[in-house]
Amino acid sequence: MERIIAKYYIETPYTVEKAAQVLAGEQSSGTFVAVPGETEELKARFAARVENIEILETVDTPAIPGASSPTNTYTRANVTVSWSIENFGYNLPTMVSTLQGNLYEISQFTGLKLMDIILPESFKTHYSGPKFGVTGMRRLTGVYDRPVIGTIIKPSIGMSPEDTAAIVKTLVEAGIDFIKDDELMQSAANSPFDKRVRTIMDVINDHAQKTGKRVMYAFNISDEADAMQHHYDTIVKHGGSCAMISINSVGLSATKKLCDRGELSIHGHRNGWGMINRHPLLGIEFPAYQKIWQLAGVDQLHVNGIKNKFWESDDSVVKSIKSLQEPIFKESAIPVISSGQWGGQAPETYRRTQTVDVLYMAGGGIMAHPMGPGAGVVALKQAWEAAVDGLSIEQAAAKYPEFAESVKKFGK
Amino acid sequence: MERIIAKYYIETPYTVEKAAQVLAGEQSSGTFVAVPGETEELKARFAARVENIEILETVDTPAIPGASSPTNTYTRANVTVSWSIENFGYNLPTMVSTLQGNLYEISQFTGLKLMDIILPESFKTHYSGPKFGVTGMRRLTGVYDRPVIGTIIKPSIGMSPEDTAAIVKTLVEAGIDFIKDDELMQSAANSPFDKRVRTIMDVINDHAQKTGKRVMYAFNISDEADAMQHHYDTIVKHGGSCAMISINSVGLSATKKLCDRGELSIHGHRNGWGMINRHPLLGIEFPAYQKIWQLAGVDQLHVNGIKNKFWESDDSVVKSIKSLQEPIFKESAIPVISSGQWGGQAPETYRRTQTVDVLYMAGGGIMAHPMGPGAGVVALKQAWEAAVDGLSIEQAAAKYPEFAESVKKFGK
Numbered sequence: 128m129e130r131i132i133a134k135y136y137i138e139t140p141y142t143v144e145k146a147a148q149v150l151a152g153e154q155s156s157g158t159f160v161a162v163p164g165e166t167e168e169l170k171a172r173f174a175a176r177v178e179n180i181e182i183l184e185t186v187d188t189p190a191i192p193g194a195s196s197p198t199n200t201y202t203r204a205n206v207t208v209s210w211s212i213e214n215f216g217y218n219l220p221t222m223v224s225t226l227q228g229n230l231y232e233i234s235q236f237t238g239l240k241l242m243d244i245i246l247p248e249s250f251k252t253h254y255s256g257p258k259f260g261v262t263g264m265r266r267l268t269g270v271y272d273r274p275v276i277g278t279i280i281k282p283s284i285g286m287s288p289e290d291t292a293a294i295v296k297t298l299v300e301a302g303i304d305f306i307k308d309d310e311l312m313q314s315a316a317n318s319p320f321d322k323r324v325r326t327i328m329d330v331i332n333d334h335a336q337k338t339g340k341r342v343m344y345a346f347n348i349s350d351e352a353d354a355m356q357h358h359y360d361t362i363v364k365h366g367g368s369c370a371m372i373s374i375n376s377v378g379l380s381a382t383k384k385l386c387d388r389g390e391l392s393i394h395g396h397r398n399g400w401g402m403i404n405r406h407p408l409l410g411i412e413f414p415a416y417q418k419i420w421q422l423a424g425v426d427q428l429h430v431n432g433i434k435n436k437f438w439e440s441d442d443s444v445v446k447s448i449k450s451l452q453e454p455i456f457k458e459s460a461i462p463v464i465s466s467g468q469w470g471g472q473a474p475e476t477y478r479r480t481q482t483v484d485v486l487y488m489a490g491g492g493i494m495a496h497p498m499g500p501g502a503g504v505v506a507l508k509q510a511w512e513a514a515v516d517g518l519s520i521e522q523a524a525a526k527y528p529e530f531a532e533s534v535k536k537f538g539k
Numbered sequence: 540m541e542r543i544i545a546k547y548y549i550e551t552p553y554t555v556e557k558a559a560q561v562l563a564g565e566q567s568s569g570t571f572v573a574v575p576g577e578t579e580e581l582k583a584r585f586a587a588r589v590e591n592i593e594i595l596e597t598v599d600t601p602a603i604p605g606a607s608s609p610t611n612t613y614t615r616a617n618v619t620v621s622w623s624i625e626n627f628g629y630n631l632p633t634m635v636s637t638l639q640g641n642l643y644e645i646s647q648f649t650g651l652k653l654m655d656i657i658l659p660e661s662f663k664t665h666y667s668g669p670k671f672g673v674t675g676m677r678r679l680t681g682v683y684d685r686p687v688i689g690t691i692i693k694p695s696i697g698m699s700p701e702d703t704a705a706i707v708k709t710l711v712e713a714g715i716d717f718i719k720d721d722e723l724m725q726s727a728a729n730s731p732f733d734k735r736v737r738t739i740m741d742v743i744n745d746h747a748q749k750t751g752k753r754v755m756y757a758f759n760i761s762d763e764a765d766a767m768q769h770h771y772d773t774i775v776k777h778g779g780s781c782a783m784i785s786i787n788s789v790g791l792s793a794t795k796k797l798c799d800r801g802e803l804s805i806h807g808h809r810n811g812w813g814m815i816n817r818h819p820l821l822g823i824e825f826p827a828y829q830k831i832w833q834l835a836g837v838d839q840l841h842v843n844g845i846k847n848k849f850w851e852s853d854d855s856v857v858k859s860i861k862s863l864q865e866p867i868f869k870e871s872a873i874p875v876i877s878s879g880q881w882g883g884q885a886p887e888t889y890r891r892t893q894t895v896d897v898l899y900m901a902g903g904g905i906m907a908h909p910m911g912p913g914a915g916v917v918a919l920k921q922a923w924e925a926a927v928d929g930l931s932i933e934q935a936a937a938k939y940p941e942f943a944e945s946v947k948k949f950g951k
Contacts, residue, residue, distance in 0.1 A: 216728065283568060373632055
């Protein structure tokens with residue numbers, strides 16, 4: 128019978144073997160009392176199994192509090208555990224409760240992070256994964272052989288539909304490929320969702336009719352379940368191609384239901400990520416996280432960016448992008464690179480990931496470009512062309528005047 | 540215009556004033572660029588406002604990594620921020636993205652925990668909150684003036700519906716009020732959901748017909764959105780009164796949709812809680828957490844228990860129970876006390892919370908009682924009667940023979 132495998136980075140005041148057994152016991156057939164009909168065969172069938180232990184360093188201070196028996200030595204280790212998929216079948220929330228759930232509560236651990244999941248083969252056919260992903264994004268935007276260039280509407284909140292549409296008009300005329308709502312914007316008092324979609328899509332449809340270029344706009348549909356369906360319908364009705372969901376805030380079950388509809392590319396915004404990832408020994412790492420959300424069918428997934436304005440390290444960003452390059456389904460979710468990006472990070476991003484299959488988001492780099500938003504978009508395309516050609520920032524600036532202006536303004 | 544207020548416990552390498560302004564800016568009208576139609580009035584209407592700052596201690600080591608400018612002094616503080624509800628209206632996921640979301644990513648913080656939320660008055664009428672809560676639980680179980688006594692089916696996973704029903708029969712005959720699935724159990728290969736519900740409800744319905752006592756069983760319906768609706772229907776069809784949801788794994792939008800149906804009491808299992816709460820300076824505290832889930836309509840919420848087997852402190856457990864005692868809606872969610880409980884914790888639980896409006900869960904304390912499960916249930920009722928009467932464990936053991944046996948077996 129197929130098994131699902133989970134890899135953890137843990138810290139424990141006990142021996143790692145003992146802690147690993149507690150982990151496996153707690154998350155399967157633990158707390159056995161003798162009951163009628165309970166056989167060794169049943170135990171073997173449903174018990175979690177510790178597959179591997181790799182002992183790492185010891186430390187004298189626990190990473191997080193709550194140890195059941197404080198000592199002066201805490202051991203860190205990589206622990207691999209597997210479960211038969213008979214335990215939960217094809218049920219993503221119960222899979223999450225099994226692979227994570229109460230594990231973080233166990234006092235035999237002073238640190239526990241789910242690092243990766245190895246999915247059983249049948250998951251790759253039972254779940255269809257992203258309906259659009261990378262190639263769907265290219266088909267919907269008509270952008271090939273380079274990153275899709277995007278931006279976020281700012282200010283996040285406060286503008287009327289007309290004000291927003293005016294910015295959208297500037298951006299589409301500047302040659303942008305993709306625009307998104309901020310995650311704070313859904314349906315504000317002065318910008319009801321339906322009116323906002325209609326007003327913005329008028330601009331995008333008009334531009335598409337005139338030029339043949341159809342810009343993708345990710346409208347934030349995050350809301351209660353029925354409202355999200357209604358918002359989704361509204362986008363479809365007005366000819367939109369994308370809906371954005373704050374996946375952590377909305378949750379797995381409702382997000383999957385939206386992804387299952389398959390009419391729009393789903394932009395997965397991971398706000399809240401810092402809460403479950405920022406501590407090195409608590410939570411979940413992106414390779415595990417993205418698999419759960421690709422199983423749900425999310426087409427676009429945020430990965431932060433090189434030299435971002437947030438806390439996340441470049442190594443973590445690169446690991447995340449690379450993790451999405453491993454194919455699971457027919458389509459793979461496209462990495463959404465954002466936060467403090469202006470094009471100057473393109474060479475390093477490309478050098479370390481060797482891919483242009485990304486959605487590259489810049490804010491000020493476009494709107495505040497000295498030669499105007501059109502030059503801002505051009506500069507980003509130049510930055511990536513230079514990156515693929517192996518040019519340094521200095522070489523790229525010497526070659527491309529628009530990018531040179533970006534370097535002068537943003538490259539400090 | 541009404542405002543929603545959020546209280547944070549933070550740590551920062553900057554001055555607290557500056558960090559608080561970053562927080563407010565990031566989560567509302569931050570990153571302003573001059574755009575047409577953007578007025579001071581609009582800014583005032585949608586900007587988040589720092590309401591209060593209380594500076595606490597300084598430390599020399601950051602609580603979590605990722606500071607943008609490492610120093611030797613990190614200041615901790617309580618910071619209160621408010622938003623106009625015009626920003627997101629009645630949209631719980633977007634409220635969560637606003638009050639939490641990217642805040643955890645900000646490198647000006649080396650610690651951030653959402654401690655509490657003060658809801659605007661209109662939320663208390665727009666949202667109906669728990670449909671059953673404490674009084675609904677009493678009405679459905681017929682248990683008044685004492686805690687509802689419950690237990691969890693163990694082993695968590697591996698038993699057939701018949702094996703499970705046999706345990707259920709023992710428990711209902713023992714006089715139990717409430718039984719729940721383990722969160723790992725949903726629909727396993729050898730125990731499909733529908734058959735399990737039918738087989739178990741046959742026992743419960745039969746017992747109710749014979750004795751007039753209707754035991755509540757919380758069937759775990761956690762699954763994809765449509766499957767959860769089907770499972771809910773199945774429980775209703777077989778005369779059940781309760782469905783359990785792993786709320787963190789399922790998520791806010793799908794959980795609310797189930798709660799909105801209002802035919803079953805919803806048992807909110809918070810597995811995954813340790814991931815978002817265990818670190819003292821990362822995540823969310825229960826007073827904020829429970830308000831979000833009561834807004835969704837959850838009727839029963841886990842709070843752990845005094846002297847639990849997990850990492851959580853007694854103080855945190857008491858704070859959680861007390862937090863649920865503050866009324867928000869017509870009904871309040873009932874605290875679910877569990878983990879290592881056998882009755883011996885009843886005096887301390889009562890002394891510190893002064894309430895019997897709890898669901899008190901014990902496992903071994905019932906099934907492994909030396910005089911049998913019936914005596915186990917009796918002992919738990921005795922423990923709580925003694926607690927309310929102000930008796931010590933010793934005094935209670937002297938008065939009640941069944942409880943005395945529990946003390947002998949479990950009270951080490």
